Amino acid sequence: MGKPRVLVVGTGFAGYHALRTLERVVPPDAVDLVAVNPADYLLYVPLLPEVAGGVLDPRRVAVPLRPKLPRTRLVQAHATGIDLEARTLSAVDVEGREQELAWDRVLITCGSVTRLMSVPGVAEHAHGFKSVAEAVYLRDHVLRQVELAELADDPVERRSRATFVVVGAGYTGTELVAQGVQLTREALRHRSGLSPDEVRWVLVDTASRVLPGLNERLSGPAERVLRSRGVDVRLRTSVASVSATCATLTDGGEIPTRTVVWCVGVRPDPLVESVDVRTLKGRVVVGQGLAVPGHPDVFAAGDVAAVPDVYNGGAPTPMTAQHAQRQGKLAGANLAASLGFGPARPYRHRDLGFVVDLGGGQAVADPLHVPLSGWPAKVVARGYHLLAMPGNRLRVATDWATDVLARRQVVRFGLVPEAGVRLSDADPPARRA
Known part of the structure; x- marks a missing residue:
């Protein structure tokens, strides 16, 4: 044997x-x-x-x-x-x-x-966010929309291309919209044809607060950071349908947009x-x-x-x-x-808290359930990730240090085709819940 x-x-x-x-x-x-x-x-x-x-x-x-x-x-x-x-x-x-x-x-x-939840148009027109390919594609897509918005003569097209909707105000959606605002601001630094006021980020969730699954003491500081950066936070509502140029909300509102990112859940x-x-x-x-x-x-x-x-x-x-x-x-x-090596044990683990990095010098965290925000939370968040990562720690720390000392590079490569990250391909209709 x-x-x-x-x-x-x-x-x-x-x-x-x-x-x-x-x-x-x-x-x-x-x-x-x-x-x-x-x-x-x-x-x-x-x-x-x-x-x-x-x-x-x-x-x-x-x-x-x-x-x-x-x-x-x-x-x-x-x-x-x-x-x-x-x-x-x-x-x-x-x-x-x-x-x-x-x-x-x-x-x-x-x-x-x-998890798509069978919302009309999501599989065909929304972007997922669970893989490296989806993250790289989304970055390129956002930069492309900024460029096309600057070149557009039609005000309706200009507004829709410069509007970015993130569905889901949980951990991923909150961090993504925080990083997205900073990315588009950096992309506009050397553009004179599109002002920062024309670029709009919208965060949508059916919950009554951002970060609904985490400690309530993290929600208020996180929402204040997002709103201070101009994010349009829409709570107690969600997306009813998505088309190539518009997101229709459950409260009947419509948001002209070419970008809907689906971070509702898994x-x-x-x-x-x-x-x-x-x-x-x-x-x-x-x-x-x-x-x-x-x-x-x-x-x-x-x-x-x-x-x-x-x-x-x-x-x-x-x-x-x-x-x-x-x-x-x-x-x-x-x-x-x-197999005969060592004793078996039951699973017992108390949550030690969560960290949410909001970009720049902002974060919220509750290590050992002590609520923190600002730079103290930032230090805790980055320290946690460096300890939790199984590898690449030095490389990640170097990128973070570079981001503090120099402006991030805004480059669009276009290496990931849309067909490779389309939600309808990743999650066929027979499997949707």
Whole structure:
């Protein structure tokens, strides 16, 4: 008999940290580690808004997997199905070839995808924001609209091209609109045909405050920063439909625009639908040890898992990077325990607070639930990211230092085609929720 094979599906925060733990705890000759993921890097999603804003080089948020996981065999492919009885995983590689991988233990950490909620026109005309390609494309698109607005003679076209709508005032949407304002201001520094007053950023959310999922003491300071920069914050409303030139709101208002960014939320990866396990709102139900009830060789963690939170009455933990990282470490340890290496433990983690970087010298944070804003929060936010990032720390810190000492470079490359990031291609109608 050969070594048991542990198959990890997805190398986001949960999958990556599970593999790091397995490589540390389990001897090299005791297990065969295999990871299935379309890309050969871990994407540090929390810093994507800074890529879109032109602060960070896109490579800074992509941590190469092979140097960090030397014992893991990486299969670059999209997982399409998991057969629990046959103990196999079906996948399609980067060239469209189908393959099947056997496993003795499997950890499902395939994460989440954009949630569209079937709003008319969103899939065809809105932009998503979950990948490096989407962040780079959005930056180029915003700069292109500024240029075209400056050249437009028609006042209606000029106004619509210079208006940018971000839907969702959560963590991502708030940071994105904050960075977007600074990007367009920098783009106008050497343009005389378009004034800063003509460029408009709109943040829309059905909630009664920005950052509705975070500490209420972060909302007020964050909203004040956005409004002081001229952001039009629209609360208790959302987008009813989107066309190529207009966003119609649920309150009946219309915003002429060529740019709608969809940051409403995420849902578990549709791969879960192929697995014969119990789910809760699309997430795999697991016990406190992250194993699937009735399937001791199947584990799940991160956004795709409904992990009971013992500090919140057993409700599923939120879909955050903080939980995914810690669940990944525990999943790796408990997988090792199932192979005879070390003890198994339940998942217990109290939120240590959140950080929201608002660009420039502004941020809000609540480390250990102590609310901070301004430069103190900025230091905490950047310190947290440098500690949390698995790699590229020096490069990120260098880009941040450069941004303080010199103006950001406003360059449009046009390398990512719209067809490569269109939401309708990333999330076909049959999969939308």
